[in-house]
Amino acid sequence: MKTSAVILAAGLGTRMRSQIPKVLHPLLGRPLVSYALQAAREATGTNSVMVVGHGAEAVRQTVGDAARFVVQEPQLGTGHAVQQAEALLGGQADQILVTSADMPLLTPQTLQNLIRNQIDHRGPFTMLTITPPEARGFGRVIRDDDENVIAIVEEAQALPEQLAIKELNAGVYCFDANWLWESLPRIPLSPKGEYYLTDLVEIASRDGLPVQAIHAQDDSEAIGVNTRLHLADAEALMRQRVNRQLMLDGVSIVDPATAYIEPGVVIGQDTTIWPNTFLQGNTVIGENCTIGPNTLMRDTRLGSNCQVIASVLEESVVEDDVDIGPYSHLRRGAHLAQGVHMGNFGEVKDSYLGPGTKMGHFSYVGNTTTGPDVNIGAGTITCNYDGKSKHPTEVGANVFIGSDTMLVAPVKLDDGSRTGAGSVVTKDVPANTLAVGAPARAIRKLKKGD
Ligand code: UD1
Ligand code: CA
Numbered sequence: 001m002k003t004s005a006v007i008l009a010a011g012l013g014t015r016m017r018s019q020i021p022k023v024l025h026p027l028l029g030r031p032l033v034s035y036a037l038q039a040a041r042e043a044t045g046t047n048s049v050m051v052v053g054h055g056a057e058a059v060r061q062t063v064g065d066a067a068r069f070v071v072q073e074p075q076l077g078t079g080h081a082v083q084q085a086e087a088l089l090g091g092q093a094d095q096i097l098v099t100s101a102d103m104p105l106l107t108p109q110t111l112q113n114l115i116r117n118q119i120d121h122r123g124p125f126t127m128l129t130i131t132p133p134e135a136r137g138f139g140r141v142i143r144d145d146d147e148n149v150i151a152i153v154e155e156a157q158a159l160p161e162q163l164a165i166k167e168l169n170a171g172v173y174c175f176d177a178n179w180l181w182e183s184l185p186r187i188p189l190s191p192k193g194e195y196y197l198t199d200l201v202e203i204a205s206r207d208g209l210p211v212q213a214i215h216a217q218d219d220s221e222a223i224g225v226n227t228r229l230h231l232a233d234a235e236a237l238m239r240q241r242v243n244r245q246l247m248l249d250g251v252s253i254v255d256p257a258t259a260y261i262e263p264g265v266v267i268g269q270d271t272t273i274w275p276n277t278f279l280q281g282n283t284v285i286g287e288n289c290t291i292g293p294n295t296l297m298r299d300t301r302l303g304s305n306c307q308v309i310a311s312v313l314e315e316s317v318v319e320d321d322v323d324i325g326p327y328s329h330l331r332r333g334a335h336l337a338q339g340v341h342m343g344n345f346g347e348v349k350d351s352y353l354g355p356g357t358k359m360g361h362f363s364y365v366g367n368t369t370t371g372p373d374v375n376i377g378a379g380t381i382t383c384n385y386d387g388k389s390k391h392p393t394e395v396g397a398n399v400f401i402g403s404d405t406m407l408v409a410p411v412k413l414d415d416g417s418r419t420g421a422g423s424v425v426t427k428d429v430p431a432n433t434l435a436v437g438a439p440a441r442a443i444r445k446l447k448k449g450d
Helices: 032-044 056-066 078-084 108-121 177-186 199-206 228-248
Strands: 003-009 048-052 067-071 095-100 125-130 140-143 149-153 168-176 212-215 259-261 277-280 295-298 312-314 341-349 358-366 368-370 381-383 393-395 406-408 411-413 433-437 440-445
Touching (some): 003 032, 003 078, 032 048, 032 108, 048 056, 048 078, 078 177, 095 108, 095 177, 108 125, 108 168, 140 168, 168 177, 228 259, 406 411
Parallel strands (some): 003 048, 003 095, 048 067, 125 212, 259 277, 295 312, 381 406, 393 411
Antiparallel strands (some): 125 168
């Protein structure tokens, strides 16, 4: 039994009041549409067909080959939208799952329940219903005296007694494919000039075919995003979901309301997340770490037993036993090896700091590699940019860089060398040699124990 999904995304999204297509607005770091795509892929095991219209080109570019596309032009309603997918899916699947791109909270489990129910009952289709405290403009589910679902009435058309109905149409369905393609052309034009997918309930019911309705486990799954208020609601719920799962998996989150962790971030056991922490993109954090408060990490890989306080780490790699902050910044290409200590007000970019290296206070290190156990004194700056291009700085093992040293790149400090406070190093310093002054010149060879 093969199920394919159709994701509706052709609508205008007027209520967002935006130049950006609604389904491309970010929710917890990803475009809104990516959630529906992923849930449908997990539930069906295959890529979906997306029905696009308004902003089609931008949506296509963002989604890429994660879906196949059909264009609905003009947009004549949800029934008309599904009909466009027949060109790609007719004869290709036994069941057609229909969902909307603006419903990010639907879980693959719920979609699977819908598919399972449809396979077990073999009627024309199974639909998802919810009973939330607010009606949010959803269609009302009309049942007869025997509790059979016989119609869905849109809010705009509902009679007062129908408006009082608490059971609502979530807008997610699993159809028998043959029945769907045969029945879509039977949908009548609504007074508003649209073909409502929801009219299929009445069509099936009049044919004496039983429509199945299953209830969502959690009403919040069916939150559709129509306005920016809904977007914020949905994001808050998604955050709760992510944080909850992390906590169940052994991560401590001191104040979940202020932990902004994107889905897909991986965090090891017994790591603690302090408040006001943002973990984004492909960030991976090891075990027994302390992150935050006031920290942002994006696309960064952090080892185990690390501490990061009030710092920003972007596109960086940090090995085990490293401590960073407060107030430090790793930029793209920073790599701190095991046991590095990086204290206050440090910035590292495109550089490798060897194991055990210490950079305690007020330094900028760019386009640099250091050996192990280097001491980078307070205020050390790599002058890596001459106004035209970047130049490398190379620092050997056990080098001691005195406070306020300027390393004018390209320059090399060989193993065991040392610079005096305030040196301006414009020439390479040989191994085991002390250099001082501005510009620094080598003054004497160092002896062991110096
Ligand atoms: C729809 C249902 C309603 C249900 C609600 C749940 C219909 C007629 N009504 O209403 O019963 O309670 O969803 O959220 O189906 N779309 C297209 N092409 C179109 C029109 C819409 O692709 O021509 C897409 C939209 O982009 C959206 C989805 O279909 O992703 C739903 O359309 P929308 O206009 O939001 O329907 P609702 O009024 O929410
Ligand atoms: Ca909607």
